[in-house]
Amino acid sequence: MSTPVLRTEKVTQRFGGLVAVNAVDMHVDQGEIVGLIGPNGAGKTTLFNCITGQYTPTEGKIYFHDKDITGMTPYQITELGMCRTFQNIKLFPHMTIMENAMVGAHTRIKENLWDVIFHTKAYKKGEKQAEERARKALELTGLSDNPYYYGTDLPYGKQRRLEIARAIASDPEVLMFDEPAAGMNEGETADLTEFIREIRGLGYTILLIEHDMRLVMNLCDRIYVLDHGTLIASGKPEEIKQNPLVIEAYLGKKA
Ligand SMILES: Nc1ncnc2c1ncn2[C@@H]1O[C@H](COP(=O)(O)OP(=O)(O)OP(=O)(O)O)[C@@H](O)[C@H]1O
Ligand SMILES: [Mg+2]
Structure with missing residues (x-):
């Protein structure tokens, strides 16, 4: 079997006395869609924060392919090829849809201060590439109609899509979404499901x-279930649905 694209090895994150993530081993293979589920406060976002460099885990290791990325900065991790969206929408206010997407695209452009100040040829070329990448990401996410509207003027479901567009514009190999359907109605959620599959x-x-x-x-394709920081199950959706530990975690002991 080939090496997973992403792997965590005994990742633990403590906040004072609280163990938010407890020795989690998980992996994601090339081309998979993997779900991370669990009740509120289970540690899902914290694990994302460890993987994408917002936190350096208290213990454990994180690998992207064979590379140990534990403790790298979010910027370095985006550059390597992993990009995420946030549970709470984090669009830039006062920026157009296009500019929001270009923020993602810029992580791929190598510019130095000289280029930026003097608008050198390299700068102009970089800007063009970023714009092209942003435009493609907007087309893919169905947001290319009015790229010069403010991002925050979009309806909620589309703001979530713009976050996804911004992540895609960074040209990642792995996309990580933290509750992409949160706040969406049934129709928007169905569209999003189809879009992610696409x-x-x-x-x-x-x-x-x-x-x-x-x-x-x-x-x-596969799901990991966290409860109180600990992985309590992993497997295919059908297995997870029937797992008594998972049912208990969600519904309480009596279920
Ligand atoms: N920066 C922090 N400092 C202290 N405690 C934190 C911090 N971030 C998260 N926690 C705590 O860690 C635990 C896990 O939180 P986390 O946000 O990862 O859960 P979650 O599974 O994403 O929940 P939800 O489904 O509600 O988003 C919670 O008890 C939370 O209060
Ligand atoms: Mg969360």
């Missing part, structure tokens, strides 16, 4: 956190 077809590998069980069960 982009997997384009070769992206996807790790997502989601509470919407229909989306998770319809979309994911």
